[in-house]
Amino acid sequence: MRVPLSWLREYVDLPAGTAGRDVQAKLISAGLEVETVEQVGEGLQGPLVVGQVLTIEELEGFKKPIRFCTVDVGKANGTGEPQEIVCGARNFAVGDKVVVILPGGVLPGDFRISARKTYGRVSHGMICSARELGMGDDHDGIVVLPPEHEVGTDAIGLLELVDEVLDIAVTPDRGYCLSLRGVARETATAFGLPLSDPALIDVPGPKAGGYPVQVTDEAGCDRFTARTVTGINHEARSPIWLQRRLQKVGMRPISLAVDITNYVMFEVGQPLHAYDRTRLNGMIGVRRAAPGEKLTTLDGVERVLDGEDLVITDESGPIGLAGVMGGAHTEIADAGVPGADGSPEAGAGTTEIVIEAAHFDPVSIARTARRHKLGSEASRRFERGTDPQATSAAAQRAVDLLVLLAGGTAEPGVTEIAVPAEPRTVAMAADHPDRVAGTRYGRETVVRRLQQIGCYVTGSDDLIVTVPSWRPDLSFPNDLAEEVIRLEGYENLPSTLPRPPAGRGLTDSQRLRRRIGRALAGAGYVEAPAYPFVGTEALDALGLDADDPRRRVVTLANPLSDNEPALRTTLLTGLLATLRRNDGRGSHDLALFETGLVFHPREGAGTPPRPPVDRRPTDEEIAALKAALPDQPRHAAVVLTGAREPAGWWGAGRPAGWADAIEAARTVAREAGVELILRQDQHAPYHPGRCAAFYAVAGDGTEVRVGHGGELHPRVTKALGVPERTAAMEVDLDVIEFAGAGHRPSGPRVSTFPVATQDVALVVAADVPAAEVEAALREGAGELLESLRLFDVFTGPQIGEGRKSLAYALRFRAPDRTLTAEDASAARDAAIARAAERTDATLRG
Template structure:
């Protein structure tokens, strides 16, 4: 995030006397630049320049080696017998990156460092340490904690011992750190922040980016752009400016004021040429690069990388390039574009790095495609300051101005001479005008700003207005605002500059409607019914992988393995969208069991993604316009089915033990009953049948659930022991999963009719049928229901028995039948006739024998 120093900002915009960083933050937040932090004076008290007179290394008993140093701090030295400050201060230091004779920064007793960390004389390691020799991190200048600041290495030379280091390093001023959103990249510069401060307060602003620059000449350093096949349809570089400064003194220091500002901005001073390019970037927002002219061969060629091409960046890392990377190359020995000089807009290389012997400098100021730079920066994990700006959009009119500013500073402080040759390859397209209805701000914000105020604001932010006498005006956004592309963006600017506080807070009236649809009401009723039955609702991420299919024991040909694969998965271990809920619900169950929750009853209602075999590939729709009806139809045809399922898991005790009894463990029957509850809630009757081949369920304890039409809508029962073992779940755990959308769709659409309560007495009949072992109890019940007809008030299976009494391969299914007439009392003859009808139909359909 940018750090804003008030004295630097004041060079571009008029600041009131006594302005504080806190007030600056309040002014900027009104135009959308939020405060990240206010860095107050980092150090108070005596912080001074000192010279290490002597250094003695001492080995301690704990194995640590310390340095006992004598530091000359000028007028802050210890007084001698004559009262003169001539005796150096003794300071203990544990760092080892400095030596006797080095000039350092010493915090003396009474100083307070960031933390706060007060400094005092104290006895340590057998000495009285009369202060502290400081590192960058201890002063809040950076993250380097182990290395002591050696001033000469940072370019600070000539300051006498005892000089105030607080002022030298810019530690005595408040600095505002702001948070810049991605669409406001121009605020990564003093120029941009000054403009926004002017918008907020009305202060006079002088734009340093509008100065006149020399025109291009025919003898400038040759530059070519060879990007005939851009990766995403946009040429990677549309402007490239080069300037040359000759005869620079390699030993010329960076001026103190520039070092101070770079330090306040969080950048380390390096050398004059490099510091100047960094300073201008921070000031104007245009990233620049300085080459050693002697190491660059014309022409410079901007091109895409070849697959597998390698390049070593300035951070001494060799990188394998991608065809999407944009490169800055030169042409040694006439080989056009053969040598890579830098990763465009991201980081330069070591080939032409400016060194301590460089006298002639080639300055580059270019404009690159934001998408190309963003991809390269992320691909190679180089979040450089230049890349941060390019990927947010840099003003394409700045390169010439920024290059001229670098030339002026190098001439002024380096003693160089500006070469009159100017190269400026400029193919920047004209900014298209936006048709902006005058009524748009009122429509979107509810505030009637008036045409004059709207025109004033748009002109203030740099827009050009034309043809504004009618209902709309043609608005051309400024070159530094690539984020303004549509009328709504201009409305946002009007609202922002005029003040968001001026927009009234009015709660919109809720439109009248029909409320929830029947399907929505049904789904909510199902969720409520399961919760009332003791299940706890959970939510899980819909991302799965091959390993989870393996854990469920799904065959290679199982349709549930045919999943939609994500192009950019959150995890390489879960790159697919789930095709069933149990895959992720069982993960939730495992997590809870692993945390000690052994008694579980959980459920989830959510979407699954089931691709259709032979479905077409989704078309790539163009941007900038509404797709046609045919394009939308093709897109819809490619979208996979996404039905809503309901699934549940049960383990441990279904009824807990207590004074009321021993309790009861959850079993397969609870899973089946949960599915019946789901169906009953929406008014659907399901039938059950055994299923011996549906993983992940137990082959002998799994029920297949079917609609009256015969459509299978789900499964319920005990989970397979091997699945439970792989997932570390309790033995005999049960689960269910049903297609909730299919069940809801099968629900009756007619209003529920009240059934009159019969006042006639009840007749009871119980049956015990012996049937084959593979005949489902539900099938027996269905036959009884059909035989009884309309007189059946309740038909219920109340017992299933197997044993030698009924024969091998047989079982007994007991069914209780409750009969009641709506308009009469049933006679014994009528009851007997119904009983005979039930026995006959059961024998005919199921081969059942009355026990």
């Protein structure tokens, strides 16, 4: 919401010298998000005056049309003689009043004006366009003023070119601040000044003879006001002050009738709609659309309506989407503009207008605007909640302006349809804000602050607060407490640091997650957390089967994006999207990781209860909340592509592959004190021949699967748009942590005794996993074995078909003595014997 300071002063008598920065500071202290204060016309210097074009000479021989003009600027140039100016615009004629800046003046952007020779003539100044004056982005032609303005008049004051505009980011709960009325109320309260409410005007009650209206959906529209103005001068144009105010709030002036409805909307906060009465066909109605009905809106798009859309109708059918946008058939027409049916009579200009001011259900308007992807200034206000009591005042304000500026006559008939409704009240203890804020305000302060926001307060210790009609967000005692706290100043709340009990710090799970993050970062991975949202397309791209558990998702009631309406069941979707985006931007050597929650629907989970906010929930309430939540295991995942080891003067590099992804899983498991067991597997989205399943041994000796890793399937890399041979892995950290329960990280042991190294090459069947051979060697070698490493895998005719050779380096060391050759050889032989027994291995000759 853009708020010109000059307009704001009309409702709040700010002290002389109060700048936009002062108002910004006060409003921020009161809880509004004032993002910037724009200095409109900053650097503008005169002489900038009204001039009248006397002559126009068309200059020939140039690539574009050029005119040499003489302009009467009165005594502004010191001589009274016509000013000679070269101009390239074509939208003015002899006799028009224009804006002229003379030599010595400065336009916004430090554009200094001087007499200079151009196109063979000397130009003594410039005829200005709206963009050059900082009035808007229109650069198609210069500004042509109404003829009543006197030559030589100062144009800076006339066009209100110098001003300050506050840009406020209005949060959804403060929809009343989408108007000058609402911001003025906050400003008056912040400065302790009286408010001149623009909605407090004399409004006639319902009178017979008003335009007929029938509301059949009272839940969608509980108030509807209709007023009629006739005898309008269709050639009347919006005065400069009205155009400038609309331009400063970000609206483009269109025509007088439309400008007036927009002006009242920004002034009072009540959107209006104006109908050409000659184009209406009978009674105006408000109802839900019939499925399949069609409406061409003011933007020229034919829209197929939904059964939940609230529409404005006449006897011909829908003529507008209620609270969103009107229909093209009944729009206001300027003189000479053809009507919707193409008839010249309809294009003669609108002279009879019906003003609509209504209050619509916010949820219905929000859903319609989103359904048709048709947000508007009106829907933005309706979906946040407008003041139902302001409809009559807004309609009257529009009628008054049409009578004043367009010479119209207000018909005496007034249509007013209102569903009876009791004022909303909230019961609250007088000391409730004190208990919420942890300080003492006292009843007098609480009552005063609530009255300042428009509440009517009765009661002593227990207050009955009648909330104002323009504050639909005030429904509970804590809402009222927040109002008191923000007006008293958040900066005045006492600051107390919590006192944690001694001896407490990070939990074991938190320490493990930090160790894992440091270990992966040390291995060359970059952490790349992603949003936890996913769509069907991403799961399809992973090649998941229809019955894959990862396709069972938790769907959000109000997703940020319709393309990602669910919570993720795997970390790979976000990581691979990040990898694709970075690869597309030229970073081809990538190794990314993330640790985070995934979400799985819980069987039998019901609707979560609403916990209280005035006390700690009971254990039963907390248990009910947890029971309604989805399962949220924590996972770790990596993706990598490109070069794992870059090439250079030190030698050739090495591309990333499936083995790197598996090593990343081992890195994660080692931090939890778990040794992974690897088995070949087939699991989407991995290549069936380059996929490993990871298992860990739980405390009871059983093996549990903790994840998968390997190279992505070619179909998956193509569907996702990531490089071929991209590798990935994902593990369940909760299961790994459970398997490694009780593990405490310790530093390496440094022995004073030497190591004895023995190499062994074993021949086994090609389908025997190397992990089984390794486990047998460890078991047979006993406690003297310090480490074991597979350093070579060989296949070939020398060892026979269907066989492979696995070469291991075994390191033996004793903690209390130096091993003899016989000790090392005995341990080696025992390891070979156990491997032969378990895997049918033979020693390679």
